Amino acid sequence: MGKISNFLKQVVSEMRKVSWPKRKELTRYTIVVLVTVIFMAVYFGITDLGISKLMDWYVSF
Template sequence: MGKLSAFFKNVVSEMRKVSWPKRKELTRYTIVVLSTVVFMAIYFGIVDLGISRLMEWYLAL
């Protein structure tokens, strides 16, 4: 049980050393991540649609 309590004491100690982002930075990072995810989803959706249409065309021959 002593190892477990020592582990959590170390966790708390390390968490105090963490440099947390300010609200403005966090908002900016969140917007960057969300816009990247949306862009990649649209990109891969278009690529998937193109490949599907190409395969439909090829199989219809």
């Protein structure tokens, strides 16, 4: 039990050293991540649709 409590004390100590982002930085980072995810989803969706249409055309040929 002593090892667990020692570990948790060390975790708390290290978490106090962390430099947390300010609200403005967090908002900016969140927007960047969301825009990137949306862009990648659209890109892969269009790519998948194109490959599907190409395969449909090839199979029907």
